[in-house]
Amino acid sequence: MIPTLEWTREGVRLLDQTRLPLEETFVLASSYQEVADAITTMIVRGAPAIGVSAAMGVALGVKHSSAANLADLETEFKQICQVLAATRPTAVNLFWAISRMGVRFAGLLSQSGITIDAIRAALIDEALQMYDEDIAACRAMGAHGAVLLPTTGGVLTHCNAGALATCGYGTALGVIRSAVELGHQIQVYADETRPFLQGARLTAWELMHDGIPTTVLCDNMAASLMRRGKIQAVIVGADRIAANGDVANKIGTYGVAVLAREHGIPFFVAAPWSTIDLETATGDDIPIEERPAIEVTHHGGKQLTPNGASVVNPAFDVTPAKYVTAIITELGVLRAPYAEALQGLESAAAAG
Numbered sequence: 468m469i470p471t472l473e474w475t476r477e478g479v480r481l482l483d484q485t486r487l488p489l490e491e492t493f494v495l496a497s498s499y500q501e502v503a504d505a506i507t508t509m510i511v512r513g514a515p516a517i518g519v520s521a522a523m524g525v526a527l528g529v530k531h532s533s534a535a536n537l538a539d540l541e542t543e544f545k546q547i548c549q550v551l552a553a554t555r556p557t558a559v560n561l562f563w564a565i566s567r568m569g570v571r572f573a574g575l576l577s578q579s580g581i582t583i584d585a586i587r588a589a590l591i592d593e594a595l596q597m598y599d600e601d602i603a604a605c606r607a608m609g610a611h612g613a614v615l616l617p618t619t620g621g622v623l624t625h626c627n628a629g630a631l632a633t634c635g636y637g638t639a640l641g642v643i644r645s646a647v648e649l650g651h652q653i654q655v656y657a658d659e660t661r662p663f664l665q666g667a668r669l670t671a672w673e674l675m676h677d678g679i680p681t682t683v684l685c686d687n688m689a690a691s692l693m694r695r696g697k698i699q700a701v702i703v704g705a706d707r708i709a710a711n712g713d714v715a716n717k718i719g720t721y722g723v724a725v726l727a728r729e730h731g732i733p734f735f736v737a738a739p740w741s742t743i744d745l746e747t748a749t750g751d752d753i754p755i756e757e758r759p760a761i762e763v764t765h766h767g768g769k770q771l772t773p774n775g776a777s778v779v780n781p782a783f784d785v786t787p788a789k790y791v792t793a794i795i796t797e798l799g800v801l802r803a804p805y806a807e808a809l810q811g812l813e814s815a816a817a818a819g
Contacts, residue, residue: 471516471631472523474595479523481511484631488672499528499547506554506561509663513632514706514742515601518560521551522594525568530587537576540583544572556754557715557783559707559744568593598634604739605636607797609645612702612737615793615800616642619652620699623689623727626660626717627669628704628737638704638737640674642795647679655681656698658689660717662763662780686719693730701727705738712788712805713750718781724790733792740796740816743809750785758782 469491472481478497485508486492494510496502502524505511511520528547534540548565555561571593575586616622622643629640636644646653655674659667667683674681684692692698701723707715714720714736727734747753760778764770772778794801794808798816801808 471513471634472511472520472598474523474526474591474598478527479505479520481505481520482631483510484512484669485510487631488668496524496527498531499524500550502527503550503554506551512665513627514558514560514704515605515633515638515739516631517555517558518564518741519594519597519601519634521554521561522564522568522597524551525565526587526590526594529572529590532583532587534583537581537583540586541572541576544569555756557706557756558742559747560739560741563741564597567597601634601739602636604741604797605633605638605641606645608638608737608739608795609636609641611797611800612642612735612795613645613649613651615700615733615735615795616646616651616653616702617699618650621654621656621692621697623656623658623692623698623701623723624670625658625666625686625701625703625720625723627665627673629670629673631669631673632704637673638739638795639702639735640670642702642735642737643674643679644677647677653679655679656689656692657681657683658686658719658723659683660719661686662766663758665717686722689723690726690730693726693732698727698730698732700733700735702735702737705736705742706783707747707753708736708738708743708794708809709747709750709753710745710806710809711749712791712794712801712803712809713753714786714788714791714794715750715753715755715783716786718784721784721786721790724786728790734786734790735793735795736786736791737795740798740812743796743813745809745813750787753783753785755784756782 629637657666
């Protein structure tokens with residue numbers, strides 16, 4: 468796959484996902500403010516990719532800092548983090564990444580004789596390590612989840628949880644890729660995912676790039692295909708998973724989960740451990756981003772709705788844990804009851 472994002476000497480190089488699938492162009496973010504803008508405008512999107520982009524944005528901000536001493540650098544570091552944290556509220560990976568960079572920064576400040584140049588180098592290394600860890604996590608998720616998918620048949624996915632939403636390989640699409648590598652004969656059905664059309668523009672593009680059979684359908688067609696026996700499994704990504712297993716994902720996911728339950732179809736969620744938010748008790752506590760109305764009223768520069776029409780445009784919805792068959796992470800596959808499963812996995816991870 469073409470790299471979704473990468474660190475360069477000049478800045479963070481991002482594949483402009485707003486121009487896919489017809490244009491494969493890149494944007495160079497040469498300051499942390501430009502990284503923040505790329506996240507806000509969805510040039511880069513997908514919870515894991517947002518997190519690593521933010522980490523690189525922090526490193527970039529410190530790299531270009533003109534601070535004369537450590538005290539000034541600490542003040543500037545806080546400002547950099549605040550700007551990046553204000554970009555998108557739902558994807559917990561954003562805050563996880565910024566927090567991790569903050570912990571690393573604090574540790575560096577505590578070292579006697581540390582220099583600003585040494586801090587710059589260490590923060591770049593930390594961001595690059597997070598990039599590598601994300602790809603490894605996606606590969607591990609793929610290995611854990613592939614066996615859950617049917618050996619033959621249709622698999623529905625919503626939004627884009629692939630290489631484009633991560634640093635490479637993907638979460639939900641990584642599981643599909645792994646299943647195909649095992650020899651599964653899978654036909655992917657990609658919801659177009661209104662109003663931003665991540666499924667039609669992005670999922671179809673990257674799966675076709677890999678030669679995986681893919682059919683795009685309007686969001687309101689899923690029920691009909693399920694009733695006709697075309698769908699044997701559903702797999703999606705996540706932007707935040709609460710402590711009880713409730714899942715926040717792209718708007719429309721909740722409806723797909725309800726339909727899957729009605730038709731007896733397993734509904735899987737694939738997400739890295741960094742997407743798990745044990746500090747958030749339930750999905751009711753997850754902040755839901757409201758996107759600009761123009762994403763609904765216009766498409767391709769053309770107005771679709773009457774002047775003055777009211778618009779609601781939540782970017783995400785919450786799927787209650789009761790609809791989730793299993794949560795696939797790089798640490799293993801979790802099943803209900805999720806509160807106990809998530810807490811147990813955290814304890815196991817902390818124990819090493």
